[in-house]
Amino acid sequence: MLSRIVKPSVVAMMFLASITAVPQENKGRIDIHVRSANASEGIADVTLSLQGPYAIITSEALDRLYKPNPALTLEMRVRIDRLIASSPAVTAEELANAAMRMEAELLGLPVPNLVSTNPSPPPARLFGATDGNGNFSFNNLDTGRYVLIANRDGWFAPSPTGCSASFFARETLLSIIAKGGEPVQIDIKLLHGATISGRVWDPNGQAMSGVDVRAYCIEYRRTGLVLSEVISNRPTTDDRGQYRLFGLPPGDYFIGVTPLRNTTAPLQAAYARTFFPGTSNSINASLITATEDDDVSAIDIGVRSDATGRISGRAVGPALVPNGQPPIGDRLFLVPRDARARIDNLSVSFQNSSPDRASGRFEIRGVLPGSYDLIATMADDGPFLGRTRVDVAGTDLNDVIVPVTAGRSVKARLSADNGPVPFTMAVPASGGARGSNADIPAARAAPTTPVPTPTYRLALRSMELLPDFFERSVGSTTFDPSGTFVFSNVPDGRFNFSVNGIPPSYYIADIRAGDMSIFDDGFVPDTYSGDIEVKVNSNGARVTGLVHDTEQKPYASARVILVPPPSRRQNILLYKSAMTDAQGTFDIEGIAPGEYKLFAWKAIPGMAYLNEDFMKKYESSGQSITVTQGAIVTKDLVVIPQ
Helix, strand or coil, X not given: CCCCCCCCCCCCCCCCEEEEECCECCEEEEEEEEEECCCCCECCCCEEEEEEEECCCCHHHHHCCCCCCCCCCHHHHHHHHHXXXXXXCCCHHHHHHHHHHHHHHHHCCCCCCCCCCCCXXXXXXXXXXXXXXXXXXEEEECCEEEEEEEECCCEXXXXXXXXXXXXXXXXXXXXXXXXXXXXXXXXXXXEECXXXXXXXXXXXXXXXXXXXXXXXXXEEECCEEEEEEECCCCCECCCCCEEEEEEECCEEEEEEEECCCCCCCHHHHHCCCEECCCECCHHHCCCEEECCCCEECCCXXXXXXXXXEEEEEEEECCCCCCCCCCCCCCEEEEEECCCCCEECHHHHEEECCCCCCCCCEEEEEEECCEEEEEEEECCECECCEEEEEEEECCCCEEEEEEEEECCEEEEEEEEECCECCCEEEECCCCCCCCCCCCCCCCCCCCCCCCEEEECCEEEEEECCCCCHHHHHCCCCEEEECCCEEEEEEECCCCEEEEEECCCCCCEEEEEEXXXXXXXXXXXXXXXXXXXXXXXXXXXXXXXXXXXECCCCCECCCCEEEEECCHHHCCCHHHXXXXXXXXXXXXXXXXXXXXXXXXEEECCCCCCHHHCHHHHHCCHHHCEEEEECCCCEEECCEECECC
16 A cells, blocks of 8 residues: 555664675684764674575576576666675575566566576574674684674664665675685674654643654655655653654654544544644645754644544445445545645545445545545455545535446557567466556466467556555456557556566657557546557667766766656656666666756665656756667766765
8 A cells, every 4th residue: 555664663774795705724704893874983782693604606507597688677687686696595596586586577577487496494593793892703604605684773774865764774795705814894884763752732732642653754656755654663642742753764754643543532533633843734744854863852743623524425336236336345545636745544545434335335534625536446455446536625525426337448559660569379377367567368268278478568557646456456458469458447547558578779659549649648548449559669769878976986876867858757658767887887778769867866765756846956967968769879977966
């Protein structure tokens, strides 16, 4: 669902390193020093776990078992290379299987036949803890690779900004081979957590006890902004209305109060969830920045008693059941229509409070004023959905009708400039598939019946910020060797396509419904007729270059993003990205002709480059570039500090 618990509070930090110990007079040694990232002092009492030895897997042994798919983009190859470098796989066969699984996931393809292997027992695990100076040594180690895990409550590994900078932040090192019999030296840098505290009072100025206080960060999705809860501890206020959030990773947070949790006061049922500094609308919430060792106090929140309304009515579906009254699920969803909204499960999911659900009746309470999409399901995860617009002004809405129907069938034809869509005859893993990235059977055939399986695949994607099940509700997808894909049970909404599995030099040239291009703005199933045509061109442009810092030194692991002009930034298909290698170079292929800007960040949270407000801060740091079909352009960039 939309909100997720980013990290549990049991483990405060994990550090993962792939290490190769070599013998020093038949045995090896690993010396570990753990210190603060912003100071030289060592950190005591850090728990260390060392597991190994794993076999040393040569590149020659792996090359015999795993050949990368040429359709992988540079960024995909980087991810697989990192997996290979850091995986604790015991044998080359297990490592090859892990690489093939990731490759299939990245390309949206079925997992191929894996290398047969007998599962190896896990190697032994050794434990230790750092001394007062932050030091510890593992001695008498056999030759091999080792995985080191370090943790201490309240400490975190430095990570990219955003919700990923949290409890399970990981830092991966390449295999280290000691030379001349010297011990392996590992230096671990940690950041100490922060604290945010304050008081909560009710609309009459009285202290509120027993209410939840939560910290949220912004998670950037391709469809919008999502509030993601970060849990170190989830405190309730004491008898004086005080709370204290401790052990938070350094970062930016929204602080919200949930009056309806753990309360015995009936009056609080009329109170709204309120964000600092005192707003029930998350759009108006203020960010709190907490740095390492910071103690941010006086984050006081006055809970709002905004007038709320009740919505009641019926879900009807005459095409589905004889009496036109489908059973309704336990949950209903109210999704704000404001594109700036920041939503999570707590704000959009409502329990059906109607005592009579068999007739399709529903009732939801405590709805704040606003314009929403009301979504009802026959079961909690579909497959039949109903959706209607409601406008709430602080009063009750009665007799609301939500039509629940099966989705439409959408046909899309994929064509390439250099020939028909290639396909093979393969046996599906099961008779039928759900979801646009699953196996694509021609029909619900028996498991032994081969069906055409396309090499290039169309995937249907929602362009709206809606609950995750909304996109997953698309049923089985069929493929005809003529190049036509049929997506069944597509619900109401705005959608677009992506193409998986095409070679790196290919790009989507256009998507058309009849005479109209829907490439940038997508389509609504109810407003078109006939097949949609997705055109792919094999001669995309290519941009290469070097990323360096302000001292002209090459910058490794920078994230390079190719961004379309503002008038086309709703089209996620025009964006391209790559990671720089150890020499600071990057290579982006399969670019559609047009105008773009190039950006290079040290770190960027998720898909923040899709957010208008985020990009405003960095617009002047991008370099303009124009590419034509098949062109190769070289551009050097200065990394943007984050």
